[in-house]
Amino acid sequence: MSQNLRVKSSEFIDETHRISFKFDGKTYYGFKGDTLASALIANNVHLVGRSFKYHRPRGIMTSGSEEPNAIVQINPNSNITEPNARATEIEIYEGLEASSQNCWPSVNFDIGGINNFLAPLLPAGFYYKTFMWPKSFWEKYEFFIRYSAGLGKSPTNRDPDIYDHRNIHCDVLVVGAGISGILAAKNAAKNNFKTLLLEEKNELGGSTIFETNEENKINNKLASEWLKKEISELKNIKNLEIKTRTSVAAYHQYNYLLARENLTDHLEKKDKKDKIRQRLLKIRAKKVILATGALERPLIFNNNDRPGIILSSAIKKYNNFYGVACGTKTIFFTNNDSAYESALALHNKGLNVKAIIDIRENSNSRIIKKINDAGIKIYWSHSIVDTTGYKRLSSVSIMKLSNDGTSVTGSKISISCDCLGIAGGWTPAVHLYTQSGNKLTFDEERKIFIPKTNTAEQISVGSCAGDFELDEIIKNLNYKLKIFLNINNSDFEDIAIENDHDTSKRNIWLLPSDKPIGKTKPFVDYQNDATAKDIKLALREGFRSIEHVKRYTTTGMGTDQGKLGNMHALGIIADTAGVKMGELGTTTFRPPYTPLTFGTIVGRNVGEFFDTFRRTPMNDWHVKNKAKFENVGQWKRAWYYPINGETMHQAVQRESKAARQSAGILDASTLGKIDIQGSDATEFLNRVYTNAWSKLAIGKCRYGLMLNEDGMVYDDGVTTRLGENHYIMTTTTGGAANVLGKLEDYLQTEWPELDVYLTSVTDHFATASLCGPNSKKILNKIIPELNLSDDNFPHMSFKEVLIDKIKCRVMRISFTGELSYEINTPASYGEAVWQKCIEAGKEFDITPYGTETMHLLRAEKGFIIVGQDTDGTMTPIDLQMDWIVSKKKYDFIGKRSLYRSDTMKENRKQLVGLLTEDPNIVLEEGAQIVSELNQKPVEMLGHVTSSYFSPNLNKSIALAVVKDGKNMKGKKLFIPMENKNISVTVSNTIFYDEENKRINV
Amino acid sequence: MFLINCPYCGERDQQEFKAGGEAHIERPKQPTELSDDEWAEYLFMRKNIKGVQFERWNHAHGCRKWFNMVRDTSNDQIKAIYKMGEKPPSQ
């Protein structure tokens, strides 16, 4: 049946360019200019999907982004398939493949369709009520639901397409290129505003461009003809940029909008190659003009969801624009005049319009006469009470409406048809307006929500502002633009407009049937299968807030975000609950207006660009020497260096031994480094660290602990006094940026009187940390002129030296407990100096070690790692580091909090050591600690923070935080694990070299 | 996404900035003289107003300066921006 539903050719369709495509495995033909929906309709394919809950057959219902039913999978057999695309928005191209979603095994035979007959068992809140109980059954339900429901398949391979981001700044952004948007953009650009006009479709002109109603004229021409000329002039206007196939997804504060520009989706495969597929436009506009138009409303009546039931305006667009007939015997069902325009458009192309069913009593429009002249029967004050046809509409039954519109009377008339156009009036598309944070107002008379305010930064024009008639649109547009753009004249003040005027409308949210509501299926949300019955049930069950009813019934929660049925849901709630719609409010419209692909959102930030990495100057050496890396903050740090297929455990045991027995070397370049200068630098350190700094001599180093104002440990590190007013502070790798920020904050806001300057120099220096009993010999080989005696260069001191004429700083400090030197070189010499250390260390079997070994070695010494052994709830006292808290200093950050009643409690969690009864068992970090195994409920005393097998002690060691741990030394505790209980004894936190002899070996 | 007029750099996108909570809470000069309750008032208590609120902001990915902002939290309108140490504009 191919192409048999093409009506007279359309100027928007290129019939010389035939395109083949596949839908559900079958090949069809369409023309350039077709959407998948129009091409399918031309092939008489209406059944395109199944509904979510009942799996009822569903057909194409709209011609735009509001489509709830024709949701398809693109490239269904590919591992880069794309789900949830709207057939009404897909422009066909040679080779396009698409398939229906949400049906199994096929759209024509669907097992889930059985739900339709189980419908009485699937009321509102069905999923909540059923699948939540009993809980243990969830897995079984889930299997069933995921198999037969679900919205499409996700791709399994990575997206091969290229996406992009672009920042745009403009004076005026116009959203929507219907007649209002075009006239607004033209006015703005001509008045020297840098203007950007965005349109989600591929053509300009909105619905006016295919308007054929001769009752509406501009300057004595058909509105469409007049607008075409205006559009043809757009390209000559400078200051105006136009982007089609561009949909605004989000409207944030301060006129910041995100739009998706679709660049290649309409091209065939060979033309897509190597091109950017979609671009996210990040727009900052001084002024925004919303001209987003209006969406036609359906009517809510019994069985209003059969394939062949289509919005009246969509039928007109398929007919006028795509040259496609939606049926051979069409009926219209309406509550206003717009269906008559559609009916006449069909009639004028020689199509059979069998009847118009109007719930109004009459209309005074001139167009009624034309309908009468055409011989089309009008049923005034009638309503559809039922429809038939499973996979395609075959008839409608109508009855006379009572005066109050709540019931039907008289005898039932059945009319056969294969297409029904429904026209329930118009809903201004105010989604973007509300996203911008502005409020709506409800027009009780016309039953529409319209924008409440125009501001100096934003106006709404045209039908999205509630202006539906041509003369209204132009008059209000001119008026608003003059104020908004502060211009004397609009370009369109002297145009003559002829309008057919009868805006009468009879609004009945839920049309009555001859059957009781319980026996009917009036769908409000087509995609989620929510009916008027469900909404009424939710109200009976006590739901009142619109937001609750929405979630309980799932109304408006599909991929279409309730663009069609939301107003009816509100109306039915208002009518049922006896409240005014304006008082009920509306649900929040959240971004995105139409779905966005993840690709568009992330743009170029994929693969190696997903996140930024920082690499040390010695990185190449680590790579060459087969280091495994770990992420620490943004840094890639060498983790361990396996040789000969060692496991991580084996490598770490070897590295740890070597560092204590001879020599190890660690890349410590990532530690944060802050250069502190100024005449108040010493006073500043006194205020930010817990210990005293006034007596630190030039050339000496000191360990410092930094607290938050709440008394909890925030960071630690060694600071060296380089000169009278000059220090270099080191911070933890992960904390560097935050520490700098915190210090700057205090300096700028609390202590602006201090003469202190902070500079982050983390990246300026590379740091090689030499450690072990032979480190002194190695350093001596590199810097023979430096006197390394303990007298000249004792522990916790610093020397500035030259290595190959390069100025370097050497600190004798230790995080392992061994004799240790940190060589800081300008970053660009980092790898060279590291190489030198390796060469010099060869005779001592110098062993490079990574972060894992560093952690193990410091744990043997009981040195904490902030963020591992602390978690923002540990004071220095909790860490048993009372020695570092100055009692003499009047104040420092966090001092007062150490004397709060809570922080002074005796039985807080405190840092302790743990030794396992079986020295071979290594505890799991994070494991919980208890004192009683049989007590219920079990009291958790704390948890393991660090745990290793120490090769130097040949036993398992751990650090833990334990409630009242200070007083528990020698006490036996338990670590209950899944399969066993591990016995441990509380110990000192220092496991190795308690006398600190090794720093001076 | 706000457009924030840094008093040192001019208008910049919000993503360059960091919010720093309520403004004009001065760190007590003599914390040791304070009772637990008084210290807790300084340390923990914040107003979190729906409406006009005085806030601290930092141009973290710019000049790194801290400044004050008067913002209506109900509609995100920025009413005023002024430097640290300057008097807040009268309401």
Ligand SMILES: [Zn+2]
């Ligand atoms: Zn700035």
